[in-house]
Amino acid sequence: MTDKHCEITIEVATSYIDEQSEPDSDRYVFAYTITISNNGNIPAQLISRHWVITDANGKVQEVSGDGVVGEQPYLNPGEMFRYSSGAVLETPVGAMQGLYRMEADDGIGFDAPIAPFTLAVPGLLN
Numbered sequence: 001m002t003d004k005h006c007e008i009t010i011e012v013a014t015s016y017i018d019e020q021s022e023p024d025s026d027r028y029v030f031a032y033t034i035t036i037s038n039n040g041n042i043p044a045q046l047i048s049r050h051w052v053i054t055d056a057n058g059k060v061q062e063v064s065g066d067g068v069v070g071e072q073p074y075l076n077p078g079e080m081f082r083y084s085s086g087a088v089l090e091t092p093v094g095a096m097q098g099l100y101r102m103e104a105d106d107g108i109g110f111d112a113p114i115a116p117f118t119l120a121v122p123g124l125l126n
Contacts, residue, residue: 006104007040008075008112016121017086026090030119033084034068036100036112038075043105045074046081051098051114056091068100092121 013033020029038044051063066072073081087096097116103109 009037011035012117028089031086035082037080043076044102048101055089055094094119
């Protein structure tokens with residue numbers, strides 16, 4: 001049985017920011033754009049985020065906090081919220097994953113998982 005009560009989908013697009021990166025100094029800058037869609041039948045608000053960022057050396061950074069880009073978007077059924085942010089790695093390849101803590105209008109809190117996605121300098125992974 002599927003419950004469409006609270007159905008949040010998350011899409012990710014990434015890009016490498018060449019002009020802000022300094023490979024000689026082990027600094028690789030990536031941007032990512034997240035689209036959060038409410039495909040359920042009840043409004044929900046994004047309360048907080050938790051990211052796990054891992055570089056190719058196995059170094060892990062965890063980032064938690066309220067909302068995203070200073071906002072706690074409220075999504076009615078059928079609405080979406082898109083934002084862009086960034087990550088700085090010490091290696092040209094890494095991965096991110098995490099979750100958004102959501103709260104539905106009926107007071108039920110739930111986690112919307114963000115599937116792992118790769119951050120990579122173009123042409124490095126074929």
